[in-house]
Amino acid sequence: MERTLETLRAVLEWLLLTETGRISALAGALFYLLAWWRIFTRAGFPSALALLMLLPPFAVCLWAFLAFAPWPARRELAALRKVQRVVHQAEKRRLVS
Numbered sequence: 082m083e084r085t086l087e088t089l090r091a092v093l094e095w096l097l098l099t100e101t102g103r104i105s106a107l108a109g110a111l112f113y114l115l116a117w118w119r120i121f122t123r124a125g126f127p128s129a130l131a132l133l134m135l136l137p138p139f140a141v142c143l144w145a146f147l148a149f150a151p152w153p154a155r156r157e158l159a160a161l162r163k164v165q166r167v168v169h170q171a172e173k174r175r176l177v178s
Contacts, residue, residue: 110135125153 096102117131124147133139 120147123154125155125157 096106114131114135117134118128121130122128130143133143
């Protein structure tokens with residue numbers, strides 16, 4: 082346990098006190114932000130919600146929101162499929178007549 086804490090402290094010191102560590106932390110945060118930005122965009126939600134993922138309490142809430150909320154992109158897809166079905170049925174009736 083003590084060795085784990087020492088390792089964690091060494092990593093945190095490297096991240097916070099060295100230039101390479103700060104650059105790595107910034108690059109990691111930017112990648113994390115970009116990934117969530119794309120996820121929110123593809124789900125049909127405002128992309129700016131990704132900024133809230135940088136704040137831990139909001140991140141947990143947004144995970145739950147993404148898991149259980151109806152996605153706008155899914156609703157749009159369902160509507161498009163319904164229109165496609167109606168058009169297909171109308172074409173079938175036209176060809177049979």
